[in-house]
Amino acid sequence: MTHATKPQPPSYADLEKNRSKLxxxxxxxxxxxxxxxxxxxDCLIKAWLNLDKFRGESQVYSWLYRILLNTVFNDLQRHRHEVLASSLTRESEADGALEIPDIATPEEHLIARQRAQALxxxxxxxxPSLTDTLQLRYQDDLSYAEIAQSLHVPINTVRTRLHRAHQALGIK
Structure with missing residues (x-):
């Protein structure tokens, strides 16, 4: 009986050479x-801190891309909550502008505000079916099979929903 050996984790250089694609x-x-x-x-830092979790079942770039997507969706979710909370507290303002709290400079404030509005x-x-599927995949980190079971849909429906959501958000 042969035992499979765990592949060597990628080096920092392996991570860094994917920076431009990421x-x-x-x-x-x-x-x-x-x-x-x-x-x-943030993605590269997370990867570096979690090298021991690289199982070698995919290419390094695929692993990094997954980390990047999780980072992006977590960031989207965080900013979405900030924008929603802020807009609720500023509801009475005449212009109805979204406010982003605790931004250091006016430029950062403007960038954060524009980014938050666009996202x-x-x-x-x-x-809702697409956002639920995205949340289960990237926020809750469920597999396609787990998502299918959770939503009571076939696994191909999960794949289709994720594909459509990626297209709508401009993710390939």
């Missing part, structure tokens, strides 16, 4: 290079 993907999603840079940096708009345009 950056391109992040920019496509958030459409802001500074934000994309931050998200990619909120794109997320709100998705059907």
């Amino acid at each position: 950056m391109w993907q992040a920019q496509r999603i958030v459409r802001n290079s500074a934000t994309a840079e931050d998200l990619v940096q 909120l708009s794109r997320l709100e345009s998705l059907s």
